[in-house]
Amino acid sequence: MTIHARLAALPTFPGAISGGVMLAAVLGFTLAASTSAMAAECExxxxxxxxxxxxxxxxxxxxxxxxxxxxxxxxxxxxxxxxxxxxxxxxxxxxxxxxxxxxxxxxxxxxxxxxxxxxxxxxxxxxxxxxxxxxxxxxxxxxxxxxxxxxxxxxxxxxxxxxxxxxxxxxxxxxxxxxxxxxxxxxxxxxxx
Structure with a gap:
């Protein structure tokens, strides 16, 4: 059995992938929000x-x-x-x-x-x-x-x-x-x- 097949056989692997995608999306949004706050003008x-x-x-x-x-x-x-x-x-x-x-x-x-x-x-x-x-x-x-x-x-x-x-x-x-x-x-x- 190859490593890919073993990973695919794990019951939590698809959840981990979608969780990883969700985590990346949240981190991306957080970074964008913090970049936006840093760029806020203070006049x-x-x-x-x-x-x-x-x-x-x-x-x-x-x-x-x-x-x-x-x-x-x-x-x-x-x-x-x-x-x-x-x-x-x-x-x-x-x-x-x-x-x-x-x-x-x-x-x-x-x-x-x-x-x-x-x-x-x-x-x-x-x-x-x-x-x-x-x-x-x-x-x-x-x-x-x-x-x-x-x-x-x-x-x-x-x-x-x-x-x-x-x-x-x-x-x-x-x-x-x-x-x-x-x-x-x-x-x-x-x-x-």
Whole structure:
């Protein structure tokens, strides 16, 4: 008896074939549905007030799985005081975003609940002689070009500051100084990711 004849003689072989065909059809449908979800466009925009007098607006564009976010922050007279571009996939809170509705929720959290309106007095102290601020378990990475003297001046002045999520494990902190037309990027605070 040949192998084909033996397989054909098994009572479950025809059921296994039709089950295999059914499984392949289901897998094909699932893959098509997931490809369709990945290709869903996420065209979403939102605004949020930051530091009581700034308007942060975010425009999301592109397929949800690879969408980019254009962030523009304006003052009360519509001057741009900060702008940045971020890949949504690289930001905490945007994992698993598959459609415009879930992108809107994630974007609202990012601009609102996750953004920390505080003051530069909350920055960790940068001790004399140290390479960086003493932030304990979660380091604070000072922006390139910001010296210890500038950092400590900003910290002790206790200016308004907004920190927003810039990655999977850190927030970017921007200080609003009187008489300065743009927000000052002081650095990034890491958080558990």
């Amino acid at each position: 979403v925009s939102m605004e949020q007030t930051w530091l009581s007098d700034l308007v942060a607006s975010a425009q999301v564009s592109g397929p949800c799985a690879s969408a980019s976010i254009e962030l523009v922050v304006r003052n009360g007279v519509d001057d741009v005081v900060w702008s940045a571009s971020h890949a949504a996939a690289n930001l905490f809170g945007f994992d698993g975003v598959a459609d415009a509705d879930s992108m809107g929720v994630a974007l609202g959290d990012w601009l609102g609940d996750y953004a920390d309106n505080s003051s530069s007095g909350r920055l960790p102290e940068w001790p004399e002689g140290a390479d960086m601020p003493d932030a304990g378990e979660f380091p604070f990475y000072v922006e390139e070009g910001v010296s210890r003297d500038v950092y400590e001046t900003l910290r002790t002045a206790d200016y308004p500051m907004i920190c927003y999520i810039q990655g999977h494990e850190s927030t970017l902190c921007l200080v609003q100084q009187p008489g300065v037309s743009v927000l000052t990027n002081v650095g990034a605070q890491s958080f558990p990711g």
